[in-house]
Amino acid sequence: MAKDDGLKQFWAGIFFLLGVALTLGVVYFIGFQRGLTEPKTELVVLFDKVSGLTEGAPVRLSGVLVGTVDKIEFLDEEVMNRGLKLKLSIFQKFAKQVERCTQVSILTEGVLGAKYVEIGRVSGDPELDITKPIIGEPLLDVYDLAEVLQDTAASFNETTRGINSMVSDLGHISRKTKRLLDRIEQRVIDGNLFKVF
Numbered sequence: 001m002a003k004d005d006g007l008k009q010f011w012a013g014i015f016f017l018l019g020v021a022l023t024l025g026v027v028y029f030i031g032f033q034r035g036l037t038e039p040k041t042e043l044v045v046l047f048d049k050v051s052g053l054t055e056g057a058p059v060r061l062s063g064v065l066v067g068t069v070d071k072i073e074f075l076d077e078e079v080m081n082r083g084l085k086l087k088l089s090i091f092q093k094f095a096k097q098v099e100r101c102t103q104v105s106i107l108t109e110g111v112l113g114a115k116y117v118e119i120g121r122v123s124g125d126p127e128l129d130i131t132k133p134i135i136g137e138p139l140l141d142v143y144d145l146a147e148v149l150q151d152t153a154a155s156f157n158e159t160t161r162g163i164n165s166m167v168s169d170l171g172h173i174s175r176k177t178k179r180l181l182d183r184i185e186q187r188v189i190d191g192n193l194f195k196v197f
Contacts, residue, residue, distance in 0.1 A: 046082035
């Protein structure tokens with residue numbers, strides 16, 4: 001009886017150790033796939049607002065995942081109207097490509113998707129110095145966009161009213177011109193176009 005209990009405990013221990021090893025292997029594999037074991041370099045970017053960006057969000061260069069957002073912090077004092085500091089963890093193997101870029105901005109995946117950081121290049125702009133904090137591009141917020149669209153709609157309404165007024169005036173001028181031409185035509189037919197009395 002004691003021998004059977006010892007054998008059961010032995011196999012239970014083996015299965016427990018295999019389960020722990022399998023769990024650690026899966027965690028390591030997922031971490032390896034996500035780049036958790038790769039060497040990284042830190043990039044600091046300053047923004048005015050992040051509008052829903054969270055820690056752990058992806059950082060992309062031309063659509064390629066090159067890192068993650070490590071930390072989001074408030075600055076004690078604003079720098080060039082930027083009050084938030086983002087620490088980005090960039091995979092070391094992409095550091096050279098990031099250095100050749102010229103801007104950092106926050107974008108949205110799809111219309112209402114998750115936020116991510118996009119590193120890009122605009123010809124003519126100076127390259128990034130990743131050893132110093134980088135000033136991020138201003139974020140176009142949905143509310144800012146709605147305000148611009150509202151102003152545009154008001155401008156279209158005003159333009160439409162002006163066009164309607166012009167069309168009305170042209171219709172009035174057209175009617176008067178037609179009456180004048182009809183009178184001239186009638187006088188020509190009657191033969192008294194140049195008769196005053």
